[in-house]
Amino acid sequence: KRVILSGIQPTGTPHLGNYLGALSNWVQLQRDSSPNDTLLYTIVGWHALTLPQDPKKLLQSRREMLATLLAIGLDPSRSIIFHQDHNPHHTELAWILSCLTPFGKLKRMTTWKSRLADSRNANNESEVNESLLNAGLFTYPVLQAADILVYRATHVPVGEDQTQHLELSRDIAQIFNQTYKRLFTLPEQLSTPSKRILSLKNPATKMSKSAPDVQSRILLTDSHTQIKAKIRSAVTDSITGVTYDPETRPGTSNLLTILGACTNREGREGSDVAADYRSKGHGELKADVAEAIEELLRGPRSEFGRLREERGYLDDVAKDGAEKARALSEITMLDVRRRIGLS
Ligand code: TYM
Secondary structure (H helix, E strand, C coil): CCEEEEEECCCCCCEHHHHHHHHHHHHHHHHHCCCCCEEEEEECHHHHCCCCCCHHHHHHHHHHHHHHHHHCCCCCCCCEEEEHHHCCHHHHHHHHHHCCCCHHHHHCCHHHHHHHHHHHHHHCCCCCCHHHCCHHHHHHHHHHHHHHHCCCCCEEEECHHHHHHHHHHHHHHHHHHHHCCCCCCCCEEEECCCCCCECCCCCCCECCCCCCCHHHCCECCCCHHHHHHHHHCCCCCCCCCCCCCCCCCHHHHHHHHHHHHHHCCCCCCHHHHHHHHCCCCHHHHHHHHHHHHHHHHHHHHHHHHHHCCCHHHHHHHHHHHHHHHHHHHHHHHHHHHHHHCCC
């Protein structure tokens, strides 16, 4: 019996990287799961607060993320879909776990280290500007561990960028088990078959919601015209012909990865796709990539357009999901409180 859990931040519209790297796998797992499996998918509003958010926009993004999850095919009668901030057990457990987490482990998180580096660059000094960094950014991975452990999840489908956070979750679970009586199973990462999707403008970095250039990402809400324009202007190289070589040709290879992932649910490798383009050029590749993305997103996009207006329905789904989630996490919390002497 598996307990599958994953989360996504409600910061703006999800992009193709989120979809191919994570969300499509959530739907696939729902399809392949046995009736004994529990599936939990959460929209992590508390994690979003680690960066400044406009309250009105956050409320809207949070609702739109729920509409997105439904639009791509998650079924609330099969999967427990809920807002993290509707279940206080996450923060309760996060506090308890933070008292077991070595400071040094958090300091080694690459996400934290890159935030530190950003705060240095912004001031062009060797000193870290502490006023740019909040404590939540530092303890972010502990809250993520709590999201997972509070349901005693066995499997966590995430993209490769979350591997270190998953390792930390296992470390924290182990520390709890050693300090108290064994309670947590160690959650296993389920990597999505398709690789990391890169920025269309700077293929040295991953496609991200926060990159300033909106041309660098395809949004799940983009029209056919927008998709075509963004792919046409994607950065490639001036080498003739199309080959798959992520080291020397990251832009071209990223397009092949996208094409492979869009045209095959199991995630055909970019290297396999390249064979079809041996005698073709970037122009043809780009045209095919744009069509494949359009093909993939057309259904979810129109479903999203319909659902985002259905406020009452979305509120009902969220309320129902939160109730189911809380009933499950309460069982863990009773156990946790008893073990630590706070029952
Ligand atoms: P977030 O919101 O940044 O991303 C959600 C999911 O999308 C994947 N992803 C990508 N995959 C491939 N290519 C990309 N360019 C790309 N960008 C994002 C991420 O790997 C992720 O699976 N900390 C998490 C949210 C979280 C969570 C959790 C996840 C909070 N609690 C508990 C799992 C379990 C995050 O920031 O994801």
